[in-house]
Amino acid sequence: MRRTGPLVVAFIMGFAMIFQYFIPHPLSQKFYEIMVQQWLIIISIFLYLFGLRSFTLYHYHKVRRKKEGWYFSLIALLAALITVIIGFGTRRGPLFDKIYDYILAPLQATMFSLLAFFIASAAYRAFRARNLEATLLLVTATIVMLGRVPFGAFMWHKLPDVVEWILKYPNMAAQRGILIGVGLGMIATSMKIILGIERSYLGGE
Amino acid sequence: MIYLFFLLPPAGVEAFDTPNDEGGSITIRWKEVEGAKVYLIYRKKDTLELIGKTYDTEFSDDEVEDGVEYVYGVRAVAGTDTSDFAFSPPAAASPQLFDTSKLNIFFAVFIYLFFIVYFVRAARGRTLFIRRIAGLDALDEAVGRATEMGRPILYVPGLSGMGDVATIAAINILKPVAKKAAEYETPIIVPNCDPIVMTVAQQVVKEAYLEAGRPDAYREDNVFFLTDSQFAYAAGVDGIMMRERPATNLFMGMFYAESLILAETGNMTGAIQIAGTDAVAQLPFFIAACDYTIIGEELYAASAYLSQDPKLVGSLKAQDLGKAILMFLLLLGSILSLCNIPLILNFFRTL
Numbered sequence: 001m002r003r004t005g006p007l008v009v010a011f012i013m014g015f016a017m018i019f020q021y022f023i024p025h026p027l028s029q030k031f032y033e034i035m036v037q038q039w040l041i042i043i044s045i046f047l048y049l050f051g052l053r054s055f056t057l058y059h060y061h062k063v064r065r066k067k068e069g070w071y072f073s074l075i076a077l078l079a080a081l082i083t084v085i086i087g088f089g090t091r092r093g094p095l096f097d098k099i100y101d102y103i104l105a106p107l108q109a110t111m112f113s114l115l116a117f118f119i120a121s122a123a124y125r126a127f128r129a130r131n132l133e134a135t136l137l138l139v140t141a142t143i144v145m146l147g148r149v150p151f152g153a154f155m156w157h158k159l160p161d162v163v164e165w166i167l168k169y170p171n172m173a174a175q176r177g178i179l180i181g182v183g184l185g186m187i188a189t190s191m192k193i194i195l196g197i198e199r200s201y202l203g204g205e
Numbered sequence: 206m207i208y209l210f211f212l213l214p215p216a217g218v219e220a221f222d223t224p225n226d227e228g229g230s231i232t233i234r235w236k237e238v239e240g241a242k243v244y245l246i247y248r249k250k251d252t253l254e255l256i257g258k259t260y261d262t263e264f265s266d267d268e269v270e271d272g273v274e275y276v277y278g279v280r281a282v283a284g285t286d287t288s289d290f291a292f293s294p295p296a297a298a299s300p301q302l303f304d305t306s307k308l309n310i311f312f313a314v315f316i317y318l319f320f321i322v323y324f325v326r327a328a329r330g331r332t333l334f335i336r337r338i339a340g341l342d343a344l345d346e347a348v349g350r351a352t353e354m355g356r357p358i359l360y361v362p363g364l365s366g367m368g369d370v371a372t373i374a375a376i377n378i379l380k381p382v383a384k385k386a387a388e389y390e391t392p393i394i395v396p397n398c399d400p401i402v403m404t405v406a407q408q409v410v411k412e413a414y415l416e417a418g419r420p421d422a423y424r425e426d427n428v429f430f431l432t433d434s435q436f437a438y439a440a441g442v443d444g445i446m447m448r449e450r451p452a453t454n455l456f457m458g459m460f461y462a463e464s465l466i467l468a469e470t471g472n473m474t475g476a477i478q479i480a481g482t483d484a485v486a487q488l489p490f491f492i493a494a495c496d497y498t499i500i501g502e503e504l505y506a507a508s509a510y511l512s513q514d515p516k517l518v519g520s521l522k523a524q525d526l527g528k529a530i531l532m533f534l535l536l537l538g539s540i541l542s543l544c545n546i547p548l549i550l551n552f553f554r555t556l
Contacts, residue, residue, distance in 0.1 A: 022303060022307050022311055023302060023304070024301050025227060025228075025300045025301065025302055026228060026300055028227075029227055044401065047400040047401050047403075048400050050403070050404055050430070051397075051430035052430075054400075054430040055429070055430050055431070055432075058426055058429040058430075061426055069448045104434075107436075107437070107440075108434065108435070108436040108437065111436035111437075111439055111440050111463075111466065112436055112462065114466055115466060118469040118470075121469060122465055122468075122469055122472075122494050125493060125494075126489075126492070126493035175485050178485055178501040179485060179501075180531055181502030182483040182501040182502055182505075184317075184502065184527045184531075185370075185374075185483070185501070185502035186370040186505065187314070188317075188321060188505065188521075189370050189373060189374060190370060191317075191520075192517065192520055193373065195321075195322070197516050197520065198377065198517065200376065200377040200380045201373055201376050201377065201409070202408075
């Protein structure tokens with residue numbers, strides 16, 4: 001029963017959602033709204049409590065056992081606690097917004113900006129002309145990068161058109177090849193789950 | 206000589222229930238009036254009222270009651286001139302039970318479903334060939350390396366929720382990896398950015414340890430919720446990589462802009478890295494920074510490849526047949542389009 005229950009739910013809901021996609025009737029839309037959107041919100045709220053419990057225990061254990069970098073965990077716990085207190089205390093007032101605008105957003109932007117440095121180091125490794133494929137990648141990437149900046153057009157006025165062609169045809173053909181495979185793979189995986197052939201997500205075979 | 210210009214009212218005004226909708230909408234259509242710039246649309250139930258204007262020759266009234274008959278009037282406008290009314294026959298809106306514009310998808314899905322069921326049944330008790338997938342072959346090597354080095358394995362199940370098929374595929378790969386890690390007594394760390402994924406991942410890892418006969422070695426603390434914020438998650442995982450120094454990093458599932466931040470940090474720590482995603486935009490980053498990359502559909506084939514379960518392998522044959530049919534249709538469609546016969550093109554256009 002522990003496995004049969006979820007399999008039956010997956011089968012019924014899976015097929016119901018397939019048919020729902022083809023039925024525009026308001027009853028079908030209502031079914032989607034209640035069974036998917038509202039239930040998902042209810043389940044998510046409860047599971048966020050599990051998430052909060054997991055977050056607290058993980059960092060608490062790190063602090064208690066003084067594991068390497070325990071002070072980061074202490075900061076994470078304090079930051080979460082202070083945010084919750086201010087959020088509830090001020091009913092998401094201006095102070096709460098300031099935490100978001102002046103602490104969280106700049107921290108996120110800082111992490112995102114690291115990407116520029118990582119792109120440089122990854123590009124250096126990827127573009128080393130070790131074999132024919134890497135050389136082709138290096139040449140194509142150089143053309144594309146030059147063609148996307150004004151200096152490229154200054155060197156040769158047709159370079160932007162060449163870049164456009166590379167992106168529109170060989171690049172797009174490769175991307176679509178991957179996407180067709182992905183699409184078929186997605187449908188097959190969904191069908192296997194609906195039909196109960198794929199059960200790994202339940203924890204067992 | 207004096208010329209008089211009269212703006213003629215629109216001809217052929219028709220009103221009909223908007224097809225393939227959930228009701229509450231009537232479409233009004235008419236023929237173009239020479240010289241007209243704008244058309245005014247009026248609705249008559251008890252009284253005649255202006256409901257909108259359009260530059261087109263079609264208008265959709267989405268504020269009607271189902272089952273109530275309405276008459277529509279259309280006037281053409283050109284500068285200061287306005288034509289007389291042209292009225293439509295009465296029309297009523299109603300909801301539809303089937304969206305006929307999706308008929309081709311409906312048939313395609315059920316034909317594909319038939320292929321899957323057929324190949325799954327046909328594959329029972331047989332050994333089917335699957336081409337080698339280097340990234341999946343390397344999973345054993347990666348787990349073994351972590352064991353030899355006495356360091357943990359880091360498994361990142363992507364940043365999407367359980368509603369994403371890529372996350373389900375990532376969870377399917379987690380099971381054999383966790384089982385192998387349990388057999389080798391190597392810790393596996395699974396930081397999550399979605400509490401639903403975390404709950405499923407905890408259950409999967411727990412079951413894997415149970416199957417490996419090592420339920421005592423399972424640590425709930427190792428499969429935890431980090432944060433649901435994208436870059437905070439990236440910072441958290443980077444921190445784990447730098448502090449715990451896992452020997453193996455596995456990135457499976459859906460990734461966004463943080464993919465390179467994660468993979469490059471892992472690269473700096475010297476870990477063996479295997480990534481698998483169907484996010485086309487992130488694939489180049491993973492290819493540049495990881496030792497092995499499982500590309501697109503290979504991610505979905507992983508469960509069948511690792512388990513060698515004939516039923517799952519059979520479904521891969523259905524995927525192959527689906528691809529073969531699409532390739533044939535693409536080729537045929539291209540040739541027919543070149544001959545100005547848009548038959549295949551039109552079939553896919555309605556999708």
